[in-house]
Amino acid sequence: MRNDDHARARHLIDCEAVEGLERDDREWLDRHLESCDACSAAALATERAIARLRLAPVTLPLDLAARTQYRVGLRAQEALPRRQTWALWVSVVLSWILGIVSAPLVWRGFEWAGRYAGVPSVWLKLVFGLWWALPAGLAAAIWAMENRKIEEQ
Amino acid sequence: MWFADSLTPDRTALAAGLRRRDPDLLDHLIVQYQYRLFRYLLCLTASRETAEDLFQETWFRVLDRGDQYTGKTSFEGWLFTIARNLVIDLHRRRKPDSLDSLEAPDVPADNPSPLDEAARRQREGRMEESLGRLPALHREVLLLRFQEDLSLPEIAQVVNAPLPTVKSRLYRGLEMMRQEMGESHAQ
Numbered sequence: 312m313r314n315d316d317h318a319r320a321r322h323l324i325d326c327e328a329v330e331g332l333e334r335d336d337r338e339w340l341d342r343h344l345e346s347c348d349a350c351s352a353a354a355l356a357t358e359r360a361i362a363r364l365r366l367a368p369v370t371l372p373l374d375l376a377a378r379t380q381y382r383v384g385l386r387a388q389e390a391l392p393r394r395q396t397w398a399l400w401v402s403v404v405l406s407w408i409l410g411i412v413s414a415p416l417v418w419r420g421f422e423w424a425g426r427y428a429g430v431p432s433v434w435l436k437l438v439f440g441l442w443w444a445l446p447a448g449l450a451a452a453i454w455a456m457e458n459r460k461i462e463e464q
Numbered sequence: 465m466w467f468a469d470s471l472t473p474d475r476t477a478l479a480a481g482l483r484r485r486d487p488d489l490l491d492h493l494i495v496q497y498q499y500r501l502f503r504y505l506l507c508l509t510a511s512r513e514t515a516e517d518l519f520q521e522t523w524f525r526v527l528d529r530g531d532q533y534t535g536k537t538s539f540e541g542w543l544f545t546i547a548r549n550l551v552i553d554l555h556r557r558r559k560p561d562s563l564d565s566l567e568a569p570d571v572p573a574d575n576p577s578p579l580d581e582a583a584r585r586q587r588e589g590r591m592e593e594s595l596g597r598l599p600a601l602h603r604e605v606l607l608l609r610f611q612e613d614l615s616l617p618e619i620a621q622v623v624n625a626p627l628p629t630v631k632s633r634l635y636r637g638l639e640m641m642r643q644e645m646g647e648s649h650a651q
Contacts, residue, residue, distance in 0.1 A: 325635050325638050325639070328610075328638060329609065329616075329631060329634045329635060329638065330616060330631065356642050356645075357638065357642055359645070360638070360641050360642045360645045361610050361638075363645060364595070364606060364607075364610045364611060364641065365610055365611060367595070367611070369499070369502065369503045369506060371498060371499060371502055372502075372512065372516050375498055375502065375516065375519065376494050376495045376498045378520070379494050379498075379519060379520050379523050380490075380491045380494050380495075382520055382523075382524075383490055383491075383494065383520075383523045383524065383527055384487060384491075386524055386527060387485055387487060387490075387527055390485075390527075390528075
């Protein structure tokens with residue numbers, strides 16, 4: 312038997328474990344192993360090494376999963392109000408932008424309604440101011456309530 | 465439902481659940497992958513304490529970045545990639561080096577009795593001694609291939625290396641492992 316055959320057999324033994332063998336290679340290797348004690352022993356050593364690796368025991372720390380579940384749960388709860396607050400601030404900013412852009416148009420509407428109903432200009436300005444400040448006031452109130460709830464928790 | 469049956473993960477449902485940050489799903493995954501993930505982290509960090517910290521950190525990342533899992537790749541591949549990146553981050557913070565610098569696994573006890581500890585050390589020690597002498601890069605691919613049964617492309621994804629590099633590490637690692645185990649067996 313040539314040295315090349317042994318080298319090929321050793322390579323195929325590893326190849327079988329790592330990425331699998333084509334049928335022809337598999338048949339050649341089987342034939343070789345039947346007639347070569349040294350390569351057969353190498354194949355057995357590889358098989359045993361992999362089996363030992365597969366079956367290597369690892370002891371898990373006590374309650375690892377339960378402790379992780381608890382901490383992940385806490386983090387999920389903490390993240391929830393943060394997400395809601397973020398959404399709230401975005402809506403506040405959007406509403407302010409919309410308010411500023413639409414303010415001249417809305418004021419004209421107020422003026423027309425005031426003239427039609429005969430409401431004094433001071434009252435009109437007050438109501439217009441409230442209309443403009445109300446969304447921000449509501450957002451601030453919700454934000455304060457949420458903060459209080461989180462602190463209580 | 466997350467799974468079509470108890471063993472076959474439905475990746476699309478899994479991805480949707482992670483996007484929703486479904487607490488029941490996360491609890492289920494933590495239990496399901498606890499052994500494999502801890503074993504992988506232990507293999508990379510060589511320290512039970514560090515592996516435990518990174519185990520929890522990995523699940524925080526899964527919670528925070530669950531929307532990044534699309535379901536197109538295997539969940540375990542994604543999970544191990546997160547874990548591996550955390551190990552690399554940790555080692556960069558400690559010393560700017562790669563996985564090569566990791567040492568042989570040291571397995572201290574949690575609080576077992578001396579008798580339990582001795583028995584466990586005997587069981588685990590022999591294998592870990594042999595494995596621990598291998599370079600971390602080789603140890604890692606051997607573990608992913610033969611313990612986690614990941615395919616070669618999945619391993620390439622996890623270790624962020626080209627397929628030929630993964631194969632080369634596997635062949636070299638296998639050869640070294642055989643030698644180490646042969647020696648430890650002979651001792």
